[in-house]
Amino acid sequence: MDNVLGRDMISDLPLSIIETILTKLSIGDAVRTSILSSKWRYRWATLTQLVFDDKCVSLSNDSANAENNLVKFVTRFLFLHDGPIHQFALSTSFSHSSPDIDQWLLFLSRKDIKELILELGEGEWFRAPSCLFSCRKLTRLELVRCELDPPLSFKGFLCLRYLNLQQVLVAPDVIESLISSCPLLESLTLSYFDSLALTVRAPNLKYLILEGEFKDIILENTPLLVAISVAMYMTDDIAEHFEQSSSCNFDKFLGGVPCLERLIGHIYFTKYLSIGNDLGIIPITYSHLKIIELYQVSFEDMKEVLVVLRLIVSSPNLQELQISGSSNASVAIEAPDLDFWEKECPSDYTLNRLKTVKMTDMSGVPHEMGFIKFLLGKSPMLDIMSITPSVYVTSGKLNMLIELVRFRRASAQAEIVFIQDQV
Numbered sequence: 001m002d003n004v005l006g007r008d009m010i011s012d013l014p015l016s017i018i019e020t021i022l023t024k025l026s027i028g029d030a031v032r033t034s035i036l037s038s039k040w041r042y043r044w045a046t047l048t049q050l051v052f053d054d055k056c057v058s059l060s061n062d063s064a065n066a067e068n069n070l071v072k073f074v075t076r077f078l079f080l081h082d083g084p085i086h087q088f089a090l091s092t093s094f095s096h097s098s099p100d101i102d103q104w105l106l107f108l109s110r111k112d113i114k115e116l117i118l119e120l121g122e123g124e125w126f127r128a129p130s131c132l133f134s135c136r137k138l139t140r141l142e143l144v145r146c147e148l149d150p151p152l153s154f155k156g157f158l159c160l161r162y163l164n165l166q167q168v169l170v171a172p173d174v175i176e177s178l179i180s181s182c183p184l185l186e187s188l189t190l191s192y193f194d195s196l197a198l199t200v201r202a203p204n205l206k207y208l209i210l211e212g213e214f215k216d217i218i219l220e221n222t223p224l225l226v227a228i229s230v231a232m233y234m235t236d237d238i239a240e241h242f243e244q245s246s247s248c249n250f251d252k253f254l255g256g257v258p259c260l261e262r263l264i265g266h267i268y269f270t271k272y273l274s275i276g277n278d279l280g281i282i283p284i285t286y287s288h289l290k291i292i293e294l295y296q297v298s299f300e301d302m303k304e305v306l307v308v309l310r311l312i313v314s315s316p317n318l319q320e321l322q323i324s325g326s327s328n329a330s331v332a333i334e335a336p337d338l339d340f341w342e343k344e345c346p347s348d349y350t351l352n353r354l355k356t357v358k359m360t361d362m363s364g365v366p367h368e369m370g371f372i373k374f375l376l377g378k379s380p381m382l383d384i385m386s387i388t389p390s391v392y393v394t395s396g397k398l399n400m401l402i403e404l405v406r407f408r409r410a411s412a413q414a415e416i417v418f419i420q421d422q423v
Helices: 002-006 017-022 025-035 061-081 098-109 130-134 173-179 236-244 251-255 269-274 302-313 340-343 366-378 397-406
Strands: 049-053 088-089 115-119 140-147 162-169 186-201 205-220 227-232 262-264 289-298 320-325 356-362 384-387 415-418
Touching: 025 320, 025 384, 049 061, 098 115, 098 130, 115 186, 140 205, 162 173, 186 289, 205 251, 251 269, 251 302, 262 366, 269 289, 269 302, 289 302, 302 366, 340 366, 356 366, 366 397, 366 415, 397 415
Parallel strands: 049 088, 088 115, 115 140, 140 162, 162 186, 186 205, 205 227, 227 262, 262 289, 289 320, 320 356, 356 384, 384 415
Antiparallel strands: none
């Protein structure tokens, strides 16, 4: 019995289990295990997944001192590390000097790094050194607040599957070249880009997230895309560019994504798609599209209304639909063509899979109500439709509710939930 109690059973565990234990700890706590025994002194030095943040060092009122301690901690950790490093992640509010990070990246480039995540704090932006582009085995790259300028010898990240760039300074032709030179790329996120005209060529891309000021977005070779989320910001220059455009943005952006399953369009997205819309027939059918979310749709703009209709009619297997309006109920509107929905939609058309509809910020303008009537009359499997009026609608709520009750429903089990008060 005494022998059992005296044994160091944890130290005798297989190395794979010990590494699993260490990976469950913060990297600071993993280093502290070195005091357990002589066998544990450098167990942490073989970790393959390294995640550093400000909590790695003691909190201090002196930010410069805390930053210096973090730099020393990371540098010493890498200096003592033994073996391959599969993941290196640094998330800090500090603004580190480039020489420190340059040295770390040079070290990592020799360690067959597979996942690299750098999220740096405010201050001077970090300029990525050329050694970053020699990390040939990268499968994941996330950069926040940095400058990118690949060397002429760079031929692409041939193993990269996930690319996330936020607040990154990079020339438009460079970002397009970077994307197209990653043949295995499956997930792409570009956030906080300014006045960017972007053409995406990525034959294996499945997930796309775009956020920023985009003058143009062309999906030229993205046949496998299954999920798209776009948030566009509008400036005077971009608005003027939109007005001068004659090409059909709908076809350029959604004309070549036959496998699309989920589409999320935030502010100005339907406005962007409506530019150059020639009222024609969509070149493809979105047979896999099950979820559509469109925000800030103006039902006073007939071009935006047509975008919504084109999307829905071309998505025979749509199951969930969420739309928020942006109409101003206090503005006088010319009497619209109230037969629009019947004229533009085939008489025998039905949404046989649509089960859930959520409408928010509704102002009760004619084409909003016409759209709701259209959905109720064409959705035989509808379970629930929730409608939330805009906060600017006061006296008109009762009229909206009375009109809704009168609409014919193709689904006997369809429930209409009218949410009058917003928290």
